[in-house]
Amino acid sequence: MTNPAARFALPPRSVFEPPSYPNVWFYVHERLVPSHEAAVTLVTGWLRDHCGLTDNFGHWKPPEGSDSQARVGGLQRWVGSADPAFHHAHDLHIRYYYIALRQTGSEWATVEGVGAPSGRYARFAGSVHYEVADEHPLHPSIDDCPYCGRTGSYAQAADLFAGAHEPLGLELLLRGTIRGDLVTRPGGGPAGGIERMQETHAVRITKIRPDKPDMNIVDLAVVLIGPRGA
Ligand SMILES: [Zn+2]
């Protein structure tokens, strides 16, 4: 894994004061959007329309410093436990962070030399994770679930949220898979996979080693979205 973190000049966690450093950053090329607001609308709207990510909690949900949040639910229902109390479906849940970037004048960044169109990008952040459905009495964690639990390659996760739920949520958001398996919504259609945006845009996903002291996460990715043919 290369570490071009310096090229993206990611802001410090103190800009937002979230519990976790945002594990996904969206960069939208200036040729695609007239404003930072339009960049947020482009990405969150795409995720709503193509992955089902909407704010349908129907009750107050702690924002944890975010400006809006969304989820897609009813995923990968697990009934493998002998005790039905542990049966559950999953949520892909994301919190979006953008207003503090505007307030600190760090909502635009110049990117060069990462194999994507050079220029100015409007950027904002997301904190994404995969978990036991919000409505379930045992939300957010059931340890022995083969999908969201401390199992398989995540068996050694010291902290279930940072060690499994966050990297799993990032995998689903980027690739549309959980532990390599494609995830579909109950009504059909993919539940994630922003890489499919390359059908209409130039999309480049860069994994970054979260090596700054305030980056209390395991996996971190930057999604660069540009015009096709640039
Ligand atoms: Zn959540």
Ligand SMILES: [Zn+2]
């Ligand atoms: Zn689970």
